[in-house]
Amino acid sequence: MIMNTFEINDLDLYYGDTQALKSIELVIPRNQVTAFIGPSGCGKSTLLRTLNRMNDLIAGVKISGEVKMDGADIYADVDVRKLRMRCGMVFQKANPFPMSIYENVAYGQKAQGLKDKFQLDSIVEEALRKAALWEEVKDRLHSHAFGLSGGQQQRLCIARTIAMRPDVILMDEPTSALDPIATARIEELMEDLRRDFTVVIVTHSMAQARRIADKTAFFLMGELVEHGDTEQIFNAPQDKRTHGYITGDFG
Numbered sequence: 001m002i003m004n005t006f007e008i009n010d011l012d013l014y015y016g017d018t019q020a021l022k023s024i025e026l027v028i029p030r031n032q033v034t035a036f037i038g039p040s041g042c043g044k045s046t047l048l049r050t051l052n053r054m055n056d057l058i059a060g061v062k063i064s065g066e067v068k069m070d071g072a073d074i075y076a077d078v079d080v081r082k083l084r085m086r087c088g089m090v091f092q093k094a095n096p097f098p099m100s101i102y103e104n105v106a107y108g109q110k111a112q113g114l115k116d117k118f119q120l121d122s123i124v125e126e127a128l129r130k131a132a133l134w135e136e137v138k139d140r141l142h143s144h145a146f147g148l149s150g151g152q153q154q155r156l157c158i159a160r161t162i163a164m165r166p167d168v169i170l171m172d173e174p175t176s177a178l179d180p181i182a183t184a185r186i187e188e189l190m191e192d193l194r195r196d197f198t199v200v201i202v203t204h205s206m207a208q209a210r211r212i213a214d215k216t217a218f219f220l221m222g223e224l225v226e227h228g229d230t231e232q233i234f235n236a237p238q239d240k241r242t243h244g245y246i247t248g249d250f251g
């Protein structure tokens with residue numbers, strides 16, 4: 001098995017004439033949590049979206065360079081639909097479907113043609129357990145998802161992603177709309193998620209990156225300034241721009 005889930009080589013991305021990513025070189029290790037940090041507009045979300053080709057949906061995007069997932073160039077020889085199933089995504093704002101808790105989690109598998117109720121039940125339970133939501137909802141699986149709190153809705157979206165059995169979970173500021181307690185629940189969950197998945201998370205919070213990430217990558221104006229073990233990035237940054245950012249000189 002290849003050690004790194006992603007290998008990114010010399011990646012450039014333009015929105016029209018604006019260059020949003022500049023010669024990015026980065027590896028994302030398997031079964032670890034990698035955090036992207038940096039000031040607003042530095043390209044964190046753009047890079048996250050290149051990993052499952054979500055940028056393809058934006059008009060005027062030009063991409064060059066290479067993004068390999070498990071050794072295969074995802075811009076050359078990969079089926080995009082399969083790629084998106086292997087790389088689940090969780091967004092800033094929880095976006096459950098307007099249906100029951102159970103149906104939210106079962107949705108993707110049903111859409112793929114799975115009908116067996118016993119199998120669906122077991123996938124739903126496993127996903128809700130892995131998203132640390134099972135105990136809270138097991139007695140009301142058929143209640144409407146909109147009745148859950150914001151934090152529970154976000155864990156439901158994580159469960160919905162897990163139910164598709166992806167290899168990777170991409171998270172774009174998954175806790176920025178949540179209160180500190182709901183945020184803590186999700187941060188605790190990250191500890192378990194890395195056992196089954198490669199996790200990549202964009203976060204505005206340096207404290208959060210420090211708490212949950214094995215690896216941290218710091219971006220500035222489309223450039224990857226520095227990446228490495230989270231400990232090292234925060235305790236002994238090599239680049240003075242990283243040092244400036246983490247000590248609060250700008251941001």
Ligand SMILES: Nc1ncnc2c1ncn2[C@@H]1O[C@H](COP(=O)(O)OP(=O)(O)OP(=O)(O)O)[C@@H](O)[C@H]1O
Nearest residue numbers: 015018020038039040041042043044045046047058
């Ligand atoms: N759909 C788009 N069309 C045109 N330009 C875009 C688009 N999305 C992002 N950009 C530009 O690309 C640059 C990087 O944006 P991106 O959203 O990736 O940064 P970010 O670091 O995630 O920022 P934030 O933390 O504010 O979300 C910015 O200059 C932004 O204005």
